[in-house]
Amino acid sequence: xxxxxxxxxxxxxxxxxxxxxxxxxxxxxxxxxxxxxxxxxxxxxxxxxxxxxxxxxxxxxxxxxxxxxxxxxxxxxxxxxxxxxxxxxxxxxxxxxxxxxxxxxxxxxxxxxxxxxxxxxxxxxxxxxxxxxxxxxxxxxxxxxxxxxxxxxxxxxxxxxxxxxxxxxxxxxxxxxxxxxxxxxxxxxxxxxxxxxxxxxxxxxxxxxxxxxxxxxxxxxxxxxxxxxxxxxxxxxxxxxxxxxxxxxxxxxxxxxxxxxxxxxxxxxxxxxxxxxxxxxxxxxxxxxxxxxxxxxxxxxxxxxxxxxxxxxxxxxxxxxxxxxxxxxxxxxxxxxxxxxxxxxxxxxxxxxxxxxxxxxxxxxxxxxxxxxxxxxxxxxxxxxxxxxxxxxxxxxxxxxxxxxxxxxxxxxxxxxxxxxxxx
Ligand SMILES: Cc1cc2nc3c(=O)[nH]c(=O)nc-3n(C[C@H](O)[C@H](O)[C@H](O)COP(=O)(O)OP(=O)(O)OC[C@H]3O[C@@H](n4cnc5c(N)ncnc54)[C@H](O)[C@@H]3O)c2cc1C
Numbered sequence: 001x002x003x004x005x006x007x008x009x010x011x012x013x014x015x016x017x018x019x020x021x022x023x024x025x026x027x028x029x030x031x032x033x034x035x036x037x038x039x040x041x042x043x044x045x046x047x048x049x050x051x052x053x054x055x056x057x058x059x060x061x062x063x064x065x066x067x068x069x070x071x072x073x074x075x076x077x078x079x080x081x082x083x084x085x086x087x088x089x090x091x092x093x094x095x096x097x098x099x100x101x102x103x104x105x106x107x108x109x110x111x112x113x114x115x116x117x118x119x120x121x122x123x124x125x126x127x128x129x130x131x132x133x134x135x136x137x138x139x140x141x142x143x144x145x146x147x148x149x150x151x152x153x154x155x156x157x158x159x160x161x162x163x164x165x166x167x168x169x170x171x172x173x174x175x176x177x178x179x180x181x182x183x184x185x186x187x188x189x190x191x192x193x194x195x196x197x198x199x200x201x202x203x204x205x206x207x208x209x210x211x212x213x214x215x216x217x218x219x220x221x222x223x224x225x226x227x228x229x230x231x232x233x234x235x236x237x238x239x240x241x242x243x244x245x246x247x248x249x250x251x252x253x254x255x256x257x258x259x260x261x262x263x264x265x266x267x268x269x270x271x272x273x274x275x276x277x278x279x280x281x282x283x284x285x286x287x288x289x290x291x292x293x294x295x296x297x298x299x300x301x302x303x304x305x306x307x308x309x310x311x312x313x314x315x316x317x318x319x320x321x322x323x324x325x326x327x328x329x330x331x332x333x334x335x336x337x338x339x340x341x342x343x344x345x346x347x348x349x350x351x352x353x354x355x356x357x358x359x360x361x362x363x364x365x366x367x368x369x370x371x372x373x374x375x376x377x378x379x380x381x382x383x384x385x386x387x388x389x390x391x392x393x394x395x396x397x398x399x400x401x402x403x404x405x406x407x408x409x410x411x412x413x414x415x416x417x418x419x420x421x422x423x424x
Pocket of ligand 1: 010011012013014015016039040041042045046047048049051052053054057058059060136137138139170171172173175176179180181182183184185360361362388389390391399400401402403404406
């Protein structure tokens with residue numbers, strides 16, 4: 001392609017599409033037109049938007065703070081302030097996507113369909129004249145440095161090459177690589193002087209030892225409190241829904257704590273995971289409750305537990321403590337009761353691994369935020385280059401936080417790239 005583009009955006013996922021729209025809209029507002037092209041490696045770009053939230057796309061969350069993310073708090077706060085939840089909701093409304101807030105605080109499109117979100121983004125790109133070119137995997141980004149100022153970038157794909165005055169990198173991380181995210185974006189960032197931290201799968205289901213009994217519980221889900229210990233010291237605690245699977249455990253509480261297990265394990269630290277199936281209740285509280293239940297002497301222990309836990313799990317935990325199905329709460333000896341309380345509140349989960357990049361929702365690690373100007377998302381290593389989305393070393397918990405990161409950073413990057421070209 002001989003014509004020099006104003007902006008080439010590499011990666012047409014959540015961050016890239018947002019950057020394209022923000023850039024084109026700001027040019028329109030200024031009464032100008034910019035040539036903007038989005039290049040994406042995949043045939044079906046933005047596949048993660050469609051996969052998000054079980055096909056409903058959890059777009060954002062009613063309350064977002066830096067504590068919802070792993071990464072440098074102050075920088076994250078500043079970035080999110082640049083395009084916050086309210087701005088995001090208003091922006092989606094302007095795209096024709098009305099959002100609803102559910103009891104959990106998660107925002108979804110009122111249609112309950114991720115397709116609504118993707119269609120709106122793509123349609124707005126089309127209407128603004130932003131070109132989207134799928135099946136264009138970028139392999140190299142070169143800079144024609146001054147004195148040929150302002151710097152021009154050469155963007156080399158497998159088949160062709162482009163020139164651009166500004167480049168926005170939105171290539172995602174390594175999670176779910178079948179969608180096109182192979183981690184190549186970090187190579188492009190490195191070419192332009194950036195560092196990349198170690199990267200790990202995060203928001204990823206965990207695998208339990210083969211001889212454990214998780215498969216018997218497969219499909220069951222319940223509230224749980226997970227505690228992670230590293231080298232004998234309790235470092236993380238999360239509460240939420242746990243799902244038993246045929247290979248281990250999943251569900252929001254597991255996904256949220258998984259990054260900490262994965263990173264500590266990769267560093268060869270001793271990591272242990274314990275589960276309190278009566279989330280939030282201490283040993284003493286549970287013992288008191290069981291003692292009280294014993295005052296109704298005819299109640300079976302299994303039934304007492306099943307009043308608060310799924311029946312299958314209640315029975316299993318009783319059997320683990322060698323309490324047969326005919327034992328009544330009033331018959332429990334103190335030491336058996338305490339053993340049962342221990343199992344209920346400190347169940348040891350023998351984690352042996354995680355399900356890998358194919359099952360990870362996000363990447364922990366990436367380009368350090370310190371290498372980016374948080375106001376504009378412009379690279380501090382390479383002027384004219386902008387970075388946004390999952391490729392940065394910031395990852396959020398389950399609940400719409402990662403999408404919000406993509407919308408916020410994509411918006412700031414697109415806006416700033418356009419502004420730098422529109423300024424007289
Ligand atoms: C199953 C699943 C469910 C999820 N659900 C939610 C949810 O409900 N809410 C939430 O907040 N987050 C969710 N996430 C996380 C969320 O999808 C990501 O945070 C978000 O998509 C990141 O956006 P991005 O634009 O940075 O990267 P991506 O969406 O990954 O887009 C990157 C794009 O770059 C392209 N690309 C990569 N390398 C190149 C290259 N060299 N040249 C050209 N193009 C390239 C890829 O093809 C891809 O289309 C989910 C993730 C998964 C996997």
